[in-house]
Amino acid sequence: MGQARLFRVTQAEYNRNLCPLCRGFRGLCGKPICPILVKAKAMLELEKGLSSENVFGSSPPSVFVGSWNYPRVLTGPLVPPISATDTSIMDLPELWLDKPLDEILRYRFSLVRGKSTMDVKSARDPSRLLSTVQEVVMASKPTDTEMWFTKKPKLSIIFSPREPPSGPSAFIKRAVLAENPRVPRQIDQVVSDADLRAELGVRKLYDSSISQRQITRVFSVGLLGLKQQRRLVPTEWSITAVDDILGRALHREVLNYPWINEFRIFGHMALGNNVQVLLIPSSWMFEALEAWLVSPDSLPRSDHELVWGRRSYAGDLAGAYYATRLPVLEYLKSIRRQAGALIFLEVYPEWIPLGVWRFREICREALKREPMKFNTLNESLKELKGRLRLPLEKWIERSKILEWYRTQTRITTFLTHNIKGAFLQVP
Numbered sequence: 001m002g003q004a005r006l007f008r009v010t011q012a013e014y015n016r017n018l019c020p021l022c023r024g025f026r027g028l029c030g031k032p033i034c035p036i037l038v039k040a041k042a043m044l045e046l047e048k049g050l051s052s053e054n055v056f057g058s059s060p061p062s063v064f065v066g067s068w069n070y071p072r073v074l075t076g077p078l079v080p081p082i083s084a085t086d087t088s089i090m091d092l093p094e095l096w097l098d099k100p101l102d103e104i105l106r107y108r109f110s111l112v113r114g115k116s117t118m119d120v121k122s123a124r125d126p127s128r129l130l131s132t133v134q135e136v137v138m139a140s141k142p143t144d145t146e147m148w149f150t151k152k153p154k155l156s157i158i159f160s161p162r163e164p165p166s167g168p169s170a171f172i173k174r175a176v177l178a179e180n181p182r183v184p185r186q187i188d189q190v191v192s193d194a195d196l197r198a199e200l201g202v203r204k205l206y207d208s209s210i211s212q213r214q215i216t217r218v219f220s221v222g223l224l225g226l227k228q229q230r231r232l233v234p235t236e237w238s239i240t241a242v243d244d245i246l247g248r249a250l251h252r253e254v255l256n257y258p259w260i261n262e263f264r265i266f267g268h269m270a271l272g273n274n275v276q277v278l279l280i281p282s283s284w285m286f287e288a289l290e291a292w293l294v295s296p297d298s299l300p301r302s303d304h305e306l307v308w309g310r311r312s313y314a315g316d317l318a319g320a321y322y323a324t325r326l327p328v329l330e331y332l333k334s335i336r337r338q339a340g341a342l343i344f345l346e347v348y349p350e351w352i353p354l355g356v357w358r359f360r361e362i363c364r365e366a367l368k369r370e371p372m373k374f375n376t377l378n379e380s381l382k383e384l385k386g387r388l389r390l391p392l393e394k395w396i397e398r399s400k401i402l403e404w405y406r407t408q409t410r411i412t413t414f415l416t417h418n419i420k421g422a423f424l425q426v427p
Helices: 003-007 011-017 036-047 101-109 120-124 128-138 187-192 198-207 210-221 233-254 319-335 357-367 375-384 391-398 398-405 413-424
Strands: 054-058 063-065 072-081 110-121 143-149 169-177 263-270 273-280 285-292 299-305 340-347 372-374
Touching: 003 357, 054 110, 063 128, 063 210, 063 233, 072 128, 072 143, 110 120, 110 143, 128 143, 128 169, 128 187, 128 210, 143 233, 187 198, 187 210, 198 210, 198 233, 198 340, 233 319, 263 357, 263 375, 273 319, 273 357, 273 375, 285 319, 285 398, 299 372, 299 398, 319 340, 319 357, 340 398, 372 375, 375 391
Parallel strands: 110 169, 285 340
Antiparallel strands: 054 143, 063 072, 072 110, 143 169, 263 273, 263 372, 273 340, 285 299
């Protein structure tokens, strides 16, 4: 599969997302919210529902496919054993930007994860358990699901750099749906097409207004692609793969549009993260710079691409690169213009690892707002300086695109120079 280069999480990505200080005592690491304490409170609320080896609840719908021990991975649905009228919010990151961090953590810690070891190729001939998991994922609304475990779910905690965390887990013996899932017609058509390549399936669902979160789930449980090539894809890998598939499709389209004619700045802050977007009048190029403000000596990391995109994996920013590139391309398509783009990502000490989705959604929110417009790059940078905590000089020092843009010789400059010279030579 062409997306194999995206199917990994770098060690640097894990190091940036896992807190080495927190031991469950408030204030030890300086964060206003301790995820361990939030989880403890969520566990108290779940205690009755976890008193046996059986759980019944309404799946958001949600599923988790692990990456450990690939190609034999742990797979299963996520089900909250609590009474709720609508559990869909528990797996809809696009609705979380205005929520407090502790509330988001309670959503995720309330999801009990059933798991069963499956070979990734089992998607081509799914077992009864995997078929049930796939039915859950195809549903457009929460589906009542019952799970039986080999033993009582373990109250463990797992943080991932790309995927929101989940709550207790246990090996699953059996799972059944207590109701018929409501499957959107577009999903049913794409899943049933055994001759449709996975990338085309992702794009077709996206063009049919199926949410990106659901596309990622369907991709992850092996419901897309040629029948004899389908496979389970670990959730954290599928998130970045879908971001990249959609981004590359939009990139090809955006290259046909004319340039914007001024500098534009967008920005938004949420959940301990700051995203600032600078669009420049040029052909397509993209750079994402990320700084974790954990000390005064913090320096940004960066990855970039020029007009034809990139072929290698964005190893420094990993999933954050693809998660922010997609919203920019969506915006440029919506205005039918082409531009260069620089994304400045600041992660503040109060941030708790909840996955890379927050960069995508904060960036989308920023691009919905009216931009500030400028005639020159220097005016734009002056505005950015007041929007970023890290000194602007550090961003400029690390940026490849800014250096290239400032020093390149533009063909328009060359033509203007020669036209002026011609006029000067006229007697």
